[in-house]
Amino acid sequence: MPVRSFFAAVLFFAIAGNARADGLDAPAGALSCSGCHPASASVQTPAPRIVGRNADDIVTALLAFKSGKAPGTVMDRVAKGFTDDEIRAIASWYAARKDQAQ
Amino acid sequence: MSKDIRLDRRTFIGTAAAGLSVASLSRPALAQGSAGRVVVIGGGFGGASCARALKSFNPALSVVMVEASKTFTACPFSNLVIAGLRDLKQQEFGYDNLAKTGVEIAFTTATGVDAEAKRVTLADGTTLNYDRLVLSPGVDIRWDGLPGYNEAAAAIMPHAWKAGEQTLLLRRQLEAMDDGGVVVISSPANPFRCPPGPYERASLIAYYLKTKKPKSKLIILDAKDVFSKQRLFQNAWKALYGDMVEWVSLSNGGKVTSVDPAAMTLTTDFSTYKAAVANVIPPQKAGHIAELAGAADRSGWCPIDPVTFESKLRPGIHVVGDASVAGAMPKSAFSANAQAKVCAAAVVTMLANGKPPEPRLINTCYSVVAPDYGITVAGVYKPTNGLLADIDGAGGTSPLDAPADFRAQEARLADGWFNTITAEVFG
Numbered sequence: 001m002p003v004r005s006f007f008a009a010v011l012f013f014a015i016a017g018n019a020r021a022d023g024l025d026a027p028a029g030a031l032s033c034s035g036c037h038p039a040s041a042s043v044q045t046p047a048p049r050i051v052g053r054n055a056d057d058i059v060t061a062l063l064a065f066k067s068g069k070a071p072g073t074v075m076d077r078v079a080k081g082f083t084d085d086e087i088r089a090i091a092s093w094y095a096a097r098k099d100q101a102q
Numbered sequence: 103m104s105k106d107i108r109l110d111r112r113t114f115i116g117t118a119a120a121g122l123s124v125a126s127l128s129r130p131a132l133a134q135g136s137a138g139r140v141v142v143i144g145g146g147f148g149g150a151s152c153a154r155a156l157k158s159f160n161p162a163l164s165v166v167m168v169e170a171s172k173t174f175t176a177c178p179f180s181n182l183v184i185a186g187l188r189d190l191k192q193q194e195f196g197y198d199n200l201a202k203t204g205v206e207i208a209f210t211t212a213t214g215v216d217a218e219a220k221r222v223t224l225a226d227g228t229t230l231n232y233d234r235l236v237l238s239p240g241v242d243i244r245w246d247g248l249p250g251y252n253e254a255a256a257a258i259m260p261h262a263w264k265a266g267e268q269t270l271l272l273r274r275q276l277e278a279m280d281d282g283g284v285v286v287i288s289s290p291a292n293p294f295r296c297p298p299g300p301y302e303r304a305s306l307i308a309y310y311l312k313t314k315k316p317k318s319k320l321i322i323l324d325a326k327d328v329f330s331k332q333r334l335f336q337n338a339w340k341a342l343y344g345d346m347v348e349w350v351s352l353s354n355g356g357k358v359t360s361v362d363p364a365a366m367t368l369t370t371d372f373s374t375y376k377a378a379v380a381n382v383i384p385p386q387k388a389g390h391i392a393e394l395a396g397a398a399d400r401s402g403w404c405p406i407d408p409v410t411f412e413s414k415l416r417p418g419i420h421v422v423g424d425a426s427v428a429g430a431m432p433k434s435a436f437s438a439n440a441q442a443k444v445c446a447a448a449v450v451t452m453l454a455n456g457k458p459p460e461p462r463l464i465n466t467c468y469s470v471v472a473p474d475y476g477i478t479v480a481g482v483y484k485p486t487n488g489l490l491a492d493i494d495g496a497g498g499t500s501p502l503d504a505p506a507d508f509r510a511q512e513a514r515l516a517d518g519w520f521n522t523i524t525a526e527v528f529g
Binding site for chain 1: 160436443447460463498515518525
């Protein structure tokens with residue numbers, strides 16, 4: 001995993017250079033989340049924004065959904081599709097995207 | 103993990119800035135200062151999402167999107183328009199903001215694809231060369247798929263399966279119908295766009311009838327014995343609409359074998375139904391350009407690699423959205439958007455001679471059965487044996503025994519989902 005991440009990062013910057021390339025380094029599954037969780041605060045939805053949110057908070061919420069400890073509408077069913085490592089990777093990636101929060 | 107990567111990134115940028123060409127990793131086009139050229143055909147949830155993501159993942163890429171219409175009319179939530187609960191204007195989106203991201207948009211029709219020469223021909227005869235092509239053409243109606251049903255018949259028995267004038271036609275017909283009329287919906291065999299769509303539509307038409315024309319009846323003639331969110335829909339029909347909704351399954355003779363628009367009748371193996379309003383949802387196939395490109399197989403749909411969405415029939419061509427054979431993923435707007443982003447990442451990576459990582463994809467389909475009553479089905483998918491398969495233990499439908507506030511919350515989330523995805527794609 002770290003080896004693959006390293007090459008993914010090298011590839012990402014080989015492609016992006018110093019341009020404003022954004023999102024190619026998303027871990028598996030992360031690109032789907034924005035279908036429901038908006039980047040922009042101006043979007044009206046009960047679904048919380050996850051861009052720029054604390055990674056530990058995202059992990060805690062997802063693990064609680066996954067274990068059934070937290071009641072969910074959809075997220076209980078979605079979280080069960082990811083390993084704990086995958087959940088941590090997705091959470092870290094969204095947490096780091098503070099500049100995407102609008 | 104992120105700390106190490108940041109360090110590596112800085113190192114790499116430093117090296118590149120010092121004069122070591124980034125092209126050492128990639129193809130000649132990159133060395134010339136261009137990252138390559140991608141053409142996307144189709145400007146719906148799949149195509150517009152893909153074009154935007156391509157440009158975001160690599161701003162140096164040339165991205166041209168080919169779309170015939172300057173206004174996109176979204177199918178999700180169009181059943182609310184039919185029921186008089188929403189304005190069609192709320193379904194319409196333009197492409198100005200997408201164009202601002204640097205995507206070039208050609209408002210015309212693609213009339214041909216030469217996969218060997220990597221060239222798209224447009225309606226006016228001009229051509230576009232590409233390094234990789236993404237097809238997101240949605241569905242076409244199989245006009246030869248149901249005897250008696252053709253384009254002229256659709257003006258009398260609307261399909262309303264592409265949002266727009268057809269949606270408004272069906273709405274007007276319901277508004278003009280006398281109280282006590284029989285509405286008949288014909289639902290096709292799998293696969294087709296939006297598996298829960300016919301049943302959401304039945305629910306919302308029943309809502310309209312119950313509130314405006316309570317002596318009326320709604321019959322669903324189905325070419326299937328099972329359908330998406332079936333128990334949830336059937337429980338809701340009973341609870342909200344009593345005996346108003348009747349579903350006739352395949353094994354009970356529900357498959358419509360021909361229609362007669364002049365007589366307003368739909369015929370099954372066992373009987374003929376006379377309708378005051380007939381909504382014929384006909385059999386479908388991948389949009390025509392997929393066929394012209396050689397990316398559709400004999401089923402009419404496009405088999406794809408589940409990691410890259412590259413056509414299994416035509417290398418260099420990728421297919422996303424309703425037109426693709428995406429295994430367990432349903433033909434939904436959410437799926438198209440999720441697939442488009444994964445496909446865009448794969449295309450950018452492949453253009454730089456990289457190997458796309460194995461993706462995970464999510465789908466969530468909301469259906470509204472009454473204004474304050476929403477239900478969902480969700481899934482998480484991964485490539486398995488050449489197809490996108492459900493990840494065991496994940497996904498499924500809303501609980502069957504949920505209280506009213508859970509249904510109301512899912513209705514609010516449905517609304518939020520529509521706002522979110524349309525903002526991401528067209529905003």
